[in-house]
Amino acid sequence: AQTVTQSQPEMSVQEAETVTLSCTYDTSENNYYLFWYKQPPSRQMILVIRQEAYKQQNATENRFSVNFQKAAKSFSLKISDSQLGDTAMYFCAFMTIYNTDKLIFGTGTRLQVFP
Amino acid sequence: KAGVTQTPRYLIKTRGQQVTLSCSPISGHRSVSWYQQTPGQGLQFLFEYFSETQRNKGNFPGRFSGRQFSNSRSEMNVSTLELGDSALYLCASSLAGRGAGAGEQYFGPGTRLTVT
Numbered sequence: 001a002q003t004v005t006q007s008q009p010e011m012s013v014q015e016a017e018t019v020t021l022s023c024t025y026d027t028s029e030n031n032y033y034l035f036w037y038k039q040p041p042s043r044q045m046i047l048v049i050r051q052e053a054y055k056q057q058n059a060t061e062n063r064f065s066v067n068f069q070k071a072a073k074s075f076s077l078k079i080s081d082s083q084l085g086d087t088a089m090y091f092c093a094f095m096t097i098y099n100t101d102k103l104i105f106g107t108g109t110r111l112q113v114f115p
Numbered sequence: 116k117a118g119v120t121q122t123p124r125y126l127i128k129t130r131g132q133q134v135t136l137s138c139s140p141i142s143g144h145r146s147v148s149w150y151q152q153t154p155g156q157g158l159q160f161l162f163e164y165f166s167e168t169q170r171n172k173g174n175f176p177g178r179f180s181g182r183q184f185s186n187s188r189s190e191m192n193v194s195t196l197e198l199g200d201s202a203l204y205l206c207a208s209s210l211a212g213r214g215a216g217a218g219e220q221y222f223g224p225g226t227r228l229t230v231t
Binding site for chain 2: 050095
């Protein structure tokens with residue numbers, strides 16, 4: 001069975017600084033998807049970024065980028081130029097390509113951005 | 116394009132009652148998944164429907180059930196409610212295909228269920 005681990009329950013960063021959130025996962029599969037989702041206080045879950053395991057190039061979306069290390073089963077999220085609106089819970093999630101609509105989530109990291 | 120909508124947004128029920136939650140996916144999305152979010156257990160997959168068929172099911176008791184209609188709208192039902200069923204229930208929709216955007220799920224705002 002696949003598992004996703006987020007070892008940082010809480011993190012904080014000053015506005016305009018850079019922060020990295022960690023995620024590790026366990027799977028015996030070779031092809032899969034990894035995601036970062038953001039859940040602000042409004043509770044609306046928002047897709048931040050997606051990575052396909054068979055692509056070596058790290059995904060980027062504006063200020064958000066990932067460091068995908070397949071051999072180490074590591075998938076960290078880097079937020080550059082942090083903004084107050086980035087304050088939220090961040091969830092790392094795994095999905096196999098064979099069960100394309102079942103997300104397995106980590107426990108989340110609460111990120112607080114300070115002015 | 117309108118996002119995923121869920122109704123009702125808040126619900127209070129008593130133990131033993133049953134409840135039905137509704138989810139309308141993004142237009143064109145054929146897959147609907149349901150998740151339960153609690154402080155203790157985090158986010159857990161309930162089930163997924165595609166073309167009116169349940170494709171995947173999580174590890175939940177049979178009191179939790181769902182269905183999908185021909186227009187892709189989905190409902191989930193919880194019978195004989197227990198205090199532990201109090202949670203935020205999230206619905207997500209996706210295109211359910213391969214290729215660009217494969218696997219991407221878009222979530223609704225959730226239904227907050229409180230069981231007293």
